[in-house]
Amino acid sequence: MAKDFPTREENYAQWYNDLVIKADLAENSAVRGCMVIKPHGYAIWEKIQGQLDKMFKATGHQNAYFPLFIPKSFFSKEAAHVEGFAKECAVVTHYRLKSSEDGKGVVVDEDAKLEEELIIRPTSETIIWDTYRNWIQSYRDLPLLINQWANVVRWEMRTRLFLRTAEFLWQEGHTAHETKEEAVEETLKILDIYAEFAEKWMALPVHKGLKSANEKFAGAVDTYCIEALMQDGKALQAGTSHFLGQNFARAFDVKFLSKENKLEYVWATSWGVSTRLMGALIMAHSDDHGLVLPPKLAPIHVAIVPIYKNSDQLAAISEKANEIKKALEAKGITVKYDDRTTFKPGWKFSEYEFKGIPVRLAIGPRDLENGTVEVARRDTLEKETYQITDIENKILHLLDHIQDNLYRKALAFREENxxxxxxxxxxxxxxxxxxxxxxxxxxxxxxxxxxxxxxxxxxxxxxxxxxxxxxxxxxxxxxxxxxxxxxxxx
RNA sequence: CGGGAUGUAGCGCAGCCCGGUAGCGCGCUUCGUUCGGGACGAAGAGGCCGCGAGUUCGAAUCUCGCCAUCCCGACCA
Structure with missing residues (x-):
């Protein structure tokens, strides 16, 4: 794999595309603009999801799920919102197919036309606020703090794996509050969570900021963002948090009775990050040898590769390798012991390197004699021989060090640029x-x-x-x- | 939606001008030797040449039509 891989210098765009494909993260699908996220890519997304989900729940949010389809009429209720999304909506018009006249295929059954067309959600504000109307009557029902993990569709003209696809995965939070102050506070709280996640987990330094009127979300009063710098000097919006004011409450007539017994519109926020974060992660740290993953988001922290000449050697090495694996796992480190006999060590080295696994251990007969193991770090490509004694703490320390090093490198890059x-x-x-x-x-x-x-x-x-x-x-x-x-x- | 290009084995491509048995590299399968940075040898498997019409004794190759994809722009998390 990946022998003919362009450098960033030669062709940054090609480098990115090839990296995504060759590191087995995702590929283009039969459907134009839509990607297949492959197991290695999806495992990283699951790590992202897992951490963010914890952070949302720790701040009082609950997950729920709303429909993929949105009645067209909902869409037109908030003027700026329609304006912003109308041009990229997929529309469902029929609900049935039938065999074609020539019997060779299927065609849309014109008799099965929907009375009201359905939009495939490009975002869920409308359906959610239409639902919230029934959920909110009194200040006692507030705040309402909901998140959903979902897919959305935006019919993009030009797409790129992870960075812009017609369908993508994301989370969208939608909250309702009694007061403007509380809603603004929520918007900023989430922005802080996004920034903390980017910096501590993705090792990606970000600027927290406010979007200009021109760049803000369709239907928002204020849009806040975290903005990161990629290695080619281009910026990438990594997450957004919107203060929606009372725009959606008015559009969907969501009112509550206050402590003063006054009927008032609720104040709203919405916020999201998407599989685009994968693109940010890839472009922030990876190099001309392939993907580089920060340990905190790596599906596998350590890959162990045995080096052997015959099956007796393999058996002896496996015993030691499994010991090490156990010790590492006891510390919460994810380990893959790769004892496949169908691939050679050199091939495995390249594969783990290209897929961004932070640490690779190699154990051969020499190590067995000496009580050592060869440790290679992905971020610097340095190799060192460690005594196996206390290996779990040494690796734990190394992983922390790699995480930290990636952040500092990315920060230095941003400052230089x-x-x-x-x-x-x-x-x-x-x-x-x-x-x-x-x-x-x-x-x-x-x-x-x-x-x-x-x-x-x-x-x-x-x-x-x-x-x-x-x-x-x-x-x-x-x-x-x-x-x-x-x-x-x- | 404008401009450009390309569709031939799983992937990357050659062949097309000048019509005549469909090829190369990688990958795949089997066997053997290998194994501390992408091994080597031998033997194999694999094709509706994007689709449809036409010209011709004969079309991957020539003509016309269609479809699809990619790149470059305008729009976007």
């Missing part, structure tokens, strides 16, 4: 080269769009942690209070 720019010429030049560009902006959509038109760069985030600093808009020269993050984006 973040530039403050104060002139229009300098701005254009830097955007061309890539990276995050911190520049002043006059706050108008008009200016943002003109900048996009001329440079293809968009405002990725108005940073929450950004220092206030008076300046002049890079494009219009109008006064500005704060630098915002510009970049070309995925």
């Amino acid at each position: 973040t530039f403050g720019v104060d002139t229009w010429e300098g701005f254009k030049a830097q955007i061309e080269k890539g990276g995050f560009v911190l520049a002043h902006w006059d706050g108008t959509t008009e200016t943002e769009l003109k900048i996009k038109e001329e440079t293809k760069a968009t405002i990725r985030a108005i940073p929450l942690s950004g220092k206030m600093e008076a300046g002049k808009c890079i494009f219009s020269g109008q006064p500005s209070e704060q630098r915002v993050i510009f970049a070309k984006a995925y």
